[in-house]
Amino acid sequence: VFRSTLKSVPHTQNLLNKVKLPFGLVIHPFKDLSSLPVISAGTIVRCKRCRTYINPFVSFLQERKWRCNMCFTVNDTAEEFLHHPVTKTYGEPHTRPECTNSTIEFIAPQEYMLRPPQPAVYLFLMDVSHSAIETGYLQIVCDSLLDHLDHLPGDSRTRIGFLTYNGTVHFYRMSEGLSQPQMIIVSDIDDMFIPTPENLLVNLRESKSLVQDLLHQLPRIHTSDAEGEIDTYSALGAALEVAKKLIGASGGSGDGVPTIHPLHWPRGWLKVSWRTPMQGGWGKPPQAPSTQVRDYYKKLALDCSAQQVAIDFFFFNSHYIDIATLSCASRFSAGDLHYYPSLHVVHNPLEAERLSRDLERYLSRKIGFESVMRIRCTKGLAIHTFHGNFFVRSTDLLSLANINPDAGYAVNLSIEDPLTDMSAVCFQAALLYTTSKGERRIRVHTLCLPVAKTPADVFNNVDCVAVVTLLSKMAVDRSVTASISDAREAMMNAMVDPLKAYKETLPQGMTTAGVYVPKSLSLLPLFIQCLLKHRAFRLGVSTRLDDRVFAMISLKMQPATYAMYDIHPDLYRVDDLHEEGGLTVSGREIPQPNILPLTAESLSQSGVFLLDCGWRLYILVGRLTPQSDDSRDRHLVLSRLVQDRTESSMSTTEFLINLQQKLT
Ligand SMILES: [Zn+2]
Known part of the structure; x- marks a missing residue:
């Protein structure tokens, strides 16, 4: 639902500049959830100063006080909040649902409505x-x-x-x-x-x-x-x-x-x-x-x-x-x-x-009407760019006439004041909306992350999927304000610069001329290569302008999980499935075949292959199999084999050799 490119947040902008990694959040605020705690509270408890919703990461102090995890204001705990609505216990506010769920939904009282909820x-x-x-x-x-x-x-x-x-x-x-x-x-x-x-x-x-x-x-x-x-x-x-x-x-x-x-x-x-x-x-x-x-x-x-x-x-x-x-x-x-x-x-x-x-x-699908989303973060951090479909009403408030479960958003962050004395920082996204049944609700997501003091700490805790999702959105902006060539260069730098910075953090004498990649970034070169060959950014292949523009729009508005299938679809062989290593879901064995490299070498004439692009699944049937068909749609699968060389682009091996040259 809510993830940060850096799972350990650098304590200063200086450290962030040093590691050369993009810092931001990717958010899927209205995702379909299998379980979502919904509570109906007479009053919704929020910080009196910054209006943060009470959440699992506030601290309860002596004498019925709690400290806000965004602005550190000390608030009074209302008598009502000391009663647990389910267990009926008293005096343990930290056990209430608001304080035990990082995603929760409130049924909003009257004061959250500007007008009666409108019909769909x-x-x-x-x-x-x-x-x-x-x-x-x-x-x-x-x-x-x-x-x-x-x-x-x-x-x-x-x-x-x-x-x-x-x-x-x-x-x-x-x-x-x-x-x-x-x-x-x-x-x-x-x-x-x-x-x-x-x-x-x-x-x-x-x-x-x-x-x-x-x-x-x-x-x-x-x-x-x-x-x-x-x-x-x-x-x-x-x-x-x-x-x-x-x-x-x-x-x-x-x-x-x-x-x-x-x-x-x-x-x-x-x-x-x-x-x-x-x-x-x-x-x-x-x-x-x-x-x-x-x-x-x-x-x-x-x-x-x-x-x-x-x-x-x-x-x-x-x-x-x-x-x-x-x-x-x-x-x-x-x-x-x-x-x-x-x-x-x-x-x-x-x-x-x-x-x-x-x-x-x-x-x-579900739909929310008359919606606004506000993102708050701990004092010292600042939001500076939003990605997605919305109208920015004020610096941190997005106006969303509709919200649907397939919409994704992202923000870039910077560190304005050093987080020196903090061990953790928090982010909160609050989505206020009207349900299709005419009920006003607030869905609150809160995320808490540790603060990192060294480059090694940061490098060991990168969320590569979030990084690639955010980079793709930034690259679309770059293509619009500058050019696609500029965007491609920026993506190359976004891969080369952090790897250079990482190598510098390794003890002298331990490194040779090779490429050093922290484990958390091991897939970054592959994903960057995929982006460079993506319809949105590829060069040297004829691409209709509307196709390219739509590919860019999709990258801007997709949540991370959808974007990743778009950038790097998963390829499986499915004619030799076996139960070994399978998952049992609701009593059924689900085989878990390996994900294959996106290259023609993974395919064979005698196999059947499944390409999972998220919104689309393709099945490629080998020519020597009994079900063989000579579909003219084979190219739809073959065109996604990004690790192969084409007339205008490198194979993965060539790409990595090229990367090595840039790093040494
Ligand atoms: Zn506060």
């Missing part, structure tokens, strides 16, 4: 232009929605609505008393008026049969035959504006605004996105995305964020649509992004299948 509102925007319809995506999406309507997070107040757009925008009226939904086409997109807004976002429970009707009809209304003309432009911009207006319209006069959760499937050319922002004055599509267009999407996102609305995107384009610009709408509204390049039901069934599976997860 889902607004789906679907592209029905000719080129979008032709992919067959609409049927998949409507089928998924039909299958999962009952699993959409929410309560009896949940509202739902649909818009479609091509060159015009189409509304669907599902008011009570109608026997079937009515489609309304608005063709004047420059002066959009919303017909009867109250009938466009309807109560899901009351109007369920109309919603189901509509989902059955949509793929029949919008067929590639019926709309055979070539798309000249798309009214995506207008549709987004309307979605924003619908929020205001359905919420009355500004307050009591529902949480809207739009989905967009833009597909087509760049000009789709800038007709609305540049009303009237549109000539040729700009060569490079103008800052004006990007600013438009950012402003849209900030408007939405202010109204607790997140914008999620699903992209299905086969042409360049400038994901970098469109994604601004999600980044600043804490939305989510998905990408299925060249999806086509017939020509690319793998992507179609993936969309269907992802929608299943997307539509039924």
